[in-house]
Amino acid sequence: MGRHLKVAATENRESITIPREKLLSMYYYLLLTRELENRVLTLYQNQNPMDPLIVGKGYLSTGQEAISVGSSSTLEKDDWFCASHRDMGAHLVRGFTPREVFLQYGCREGSITKGRDGNVHFGDINRHMIPFISHMGANLPIGNGVAAAALYKGEKTVVIAPFGDGAASQGVIHEAMNYAGVFKLPVVFVLNNNQWAISTPISRQTAAKNLYERAIGYGFPGKAVDGNNVVEVYHAVKEATDRARRGEGPTLIECRTMRLTGHGTHDPATYVPKEELEMWKKKDPILVCRHYLTEKNLLSPEEDKKVQERVTAEIDDAVEYARSQPLIKPSPELDRVFLKM
């Protein structure tokens, strides 16, 4: 597995400067995602199974938040994001509120999917967020379609389509990337290589040395970045979204990271070697980002504390609010499978 950890040295990108507000906003979303998902986990573990707020199972992105936050932070309002199951960060960046998230988890009145789909399977076409589909890579060809329509209409919008190292073994991903290459679609494929697919390590998922090199076979650029460094993720993805916006076609960005929790809230993940986890915990994206901001004098300890308090308060509020809402009840309207019957 070790062979997958090495990340190609990133070029010096200090030239592209990220405005302070963007950096602070990314830091905030890293914290917000972490706090929200920690709460999902503790709620799951401690709730009354007969009256759960976390219905079914939860899927977390703990330790990998920088990928979702960093990539989605490059987007403009009209751009699109096709979610994977590790994209709580992007949902928050793109405007979903913690309240909405807990309403969704709890299948409560006001939830965006109205209880028809669950946990991280949510989105909103008006906010240009395409909800995750369980069959893993399934959103990539949809992202292509959205991007194709943007080209067709002459719009300068771009699409981010994330997927995992496990999903990378699926045919759908190949078809989507090849197709995007042919039509130079404005899509950025963000590969979250967290080195595991449930219990299967990347070494048993592929014999490839570097997943980003698959881009060679599709005729567009690919590169790897440190997925735990939100600034690096932002830089790499920004370069790619800029490229896409200029009409130069897709890019594959492999973000290397590690899944710090189980596959879902139900999985203790005893199969992941402890030392590996320990090593990666030291590279926690929040620590990395905080260190960066502090070094650059962009964040004082007081400010940091304030953000953390704000985040905790928001999540407290969201949980409380969601709990106060009634469960969604069956209704004929919810049985509709067509707009026009």
Add this chain to the structure above:
Amino acid sequence: MGRHLKVAATENRESITIPREKLLSMYYYLLLTRELENRVLTLYQNQNPMDPLIVGKGYLSTGQEAISVGSSSTLEKDDWFCASHRDMGAHLVRGFTPREVFLQYGCREGSITKGRDGNVHFGDINRHMIPFISHMGANLPIGNGVAAAALYKGEKTVVIAPFGDGAASQGVIHEAMNYAGVFKLPVVFVLNNNQWAISTPISRQTAAKNLYERAIGYGFPGKAVDGNNVVEVYHAVKEATDRARRGEGPTLIECRTMRLTGHGTHDPATYVPKEELEMWKKKDPILVCRHYLTEKNLLSPEEDKKVQERVTAEIDDAVEYARSQPLIKPSPELDRVFLKM
């Protein structure tokens, strides 16, 4: 398109010498395939539609025979071949007789599929020939399974799994190659890059510069060879089958060629630029092979004439024989979809 024509200089492989009988046998099969398929075409174009010998449509490999003949000629008797629709050569090399082929085309008594499937969709598990499935790459995962079983049983057999440049866009091919890489399966993937998929040129099929480079993404070797040179195809595939037999895993061999006929007997292929065809006709694999044999003093003009006469006689006989056989009639036995009802 032109960019796809250049073939990486092949290493000097004269060191692996091919025995004279093998070379002559490959030449014979090139001729036999050509003559058989020419006959399929003329029969198709001239037959009484109410009493056809070429039922439905025919699929030809004219101009591309060296790929199928050269690759399958590397196999031992117990090895396996998973046919594509351009593999008449391999069928003949692996022991199908022209009579069997025309019985199959004609849906006659004695045909191997007994009229249940047609034209090039035939094979024989006892002869380790897996019949072509129309959904293009569909045979690759089956080839993997056969190869996995060989490993399981400790057998030293290998599998050749061919597919086209168009099929290369399909997910099934990606899944199969990645899987073969993970388990180091003894499979040789032979990519017949004839630059067209029906009317779609390779430049609209993929933005990749070189399809063989996809192998990088699967962690095994890939290379390109001149698909019109049966000796080069043989050498490259032999190297790969040897490697597979040694337990070192799969290889991707991209054989570059040109489809000289239509997609099928029904297609005049007016969309292919004439000049391109003319250029490639000069590189006809039969001419190339004949030249090679003559240069090396392995084939005299008299011997050549004899082979050609033999081939014509065989095909004459096969057509006549097939025509003399009655059509297969429906019977309950032919309706079986299970061995054990």
Add this chain to the structure above:
Amino acid sequence: MRELYYGEAIREAVRQEMRADERVYVVGEDVGTYGGVYGISKGLFEEFGDKRVKNTPISEISIVGEAIGASLNGLRPVAEMQFSDFITTAMSTLFDAAAPFYFRIGANLPFVLRCPFGGGQRIGPYHSKCPEAWMFHTPGLKIVAPSTPYDAKGLLIAAIRDPDPVIYFEHKKLYYELKGEVPEESYEVPLGKASIVREGSDITIVSYGWMVHLAREAAKLLEKEGISLEIVDLRSLCPLDEETMLASFKKTNKIIFLHEAWLRGGVGAELLSIICEKAFDYLAAPPIRIGAKNTPVPYSPLLEDDYLPSVQDILEAARKLKSA
């Protein structure tokens, strides 16, 4: 009125909608200069160019994916499977992405997936399938299957204008064998409305696609025997026009369900069930289903003829019902 082939009617529907609505475009394999393997998009590339007639790699997943994504993003894609058989390679995209989309998130997908289907062409198991029952069982996909040039045009126009995903099953055998009157102007045949293509009094036969023409043939022959067949052409399988079917049946009290697809678990079983559940007391005799044999579609003409439902099958069923 002017007559067109069934295939021409389909092309005209696409062309007229493309002229009328900038959002409408075509995407599929070999649909460009080649005009599609059955020539349905002939001339469209020349008229509309490669932006609106998009020739794709061999990637059914991408074609269906593009239909979903582009329809989400404001367009009205008319996507083509080269043969309906190949949809299996994109089944997840159709069944997991497209079908439940509206249910999951309340966003509709206004695309059409054209699926040339059916047998009788002597091209075997992989180019002759009638896969509509798979979709019929799967919530979230509208399904139409015209039997005439008139309906082919009108249903396709309606499908393109419909806000939901529509699988449009067009029968390959009818492309250039069947001609019929087709108005020049644009018109819709509404989804979910069956048509009585022949009135009769003794027996109702419910069908769709190519098989409607076998029913017509049988009806003519049966007339001579004094058996009067009423033919209901469903045209849409989803939405399904139960009313028209039930009304016809309540008149005749005897019913045959005819489709080209495999009998077992086919749409006919559902239709029969609906009749039993909603009009049992009107049954003067056991309903009869006719469908294909439970095997892949054989390649050989003799075997395929044996496999397919035949006029003879209808005659026998009708005689049996008449004397019941």
Add this chain to the structure above:
Amino acid sequence: MRELYYGEAIREAVRQEMRADERVYVVGEDVGTYGGVYGISKGLFEEFGDKRVKNTPISEISIVGEAIGASLNGLRPVAEMQFSDFITTAMSTLFDAAAPFYFRIGANLPFVLRCPFGGGQRIGPYHSKCPEAWMFHTPGLKIVAPSTPYDAKGLLIAAIRDPDPVIYFEHKKLYYELKGEVPEESYEVPLGKASIVREGSDITIVSYGWMVHLAREAAKLLEKEGISLEIVDLRSLCPLDEETMLASFKKTNKIIFLHEAWLRGGVGAELLSIICEKAFDYLAAPPIRIGAKNTPVPYSPLLEDDYLPSVQDILEAARKLKSA
């Protein structure tokens, strides 16, 4: 006799067959040290090693492809879909490669594809499907769906020994909720034999999988009302034991078809059709089908309960039939 959970019975069947026959092995996602997402292969990796318990990449196409190829080449693979929902990503491999194989070329494929299916687990549209009707309509696939630990073990052993492809639908809800007597030794429950799990005289109810238990529950309640339900557990959908179903029905003259899958175009429609075609004169009342609503499986417990067939549905159907 010793009792096992349904899930344990499945595991025991696999283990015993692996011990008895070198050719039998397991292939699927996370089946290795993890023991499968539902723990069904727990301990097998430790006992048999990675040659015979093969943990794969996320590649359903490869898993089904391996089942086909390895069974062609002398082995007896027991392949696993992590959830039956994911088979859509390998539909072409299953429907185009496996199903027609014997028909096309006369070579049989002795593999089993284990497909955990069904709802009631509050995990929504993508992990709860009952997709058996798609396979049921497709010639060339045997289909079984055990409802008890006893049948789960015996049917799986029979499936592994069967020379043809068998789709083995195991219900996730029963894994660790249902216990029952299971002999320690190896035994087969033959494919294609239904069982009368409860004798009754008023109404026949035909079902399979989890729903059999709803029928049992309903039967107990109905007994108190003086309605006697006979329960036919089909166990196999292909081959289908029409005889047992017909015999039971000819005794009761009233029949309910119950399955968890979508009602429209589901297996129940075929069963109903068979009854009408083969025993119409025995019908004392219109047959009734019960199945899921025609929507994706909702995630929310309240919505899912509303979506699924319920004991209440059975009670109502039975009362209606009783008084008919």
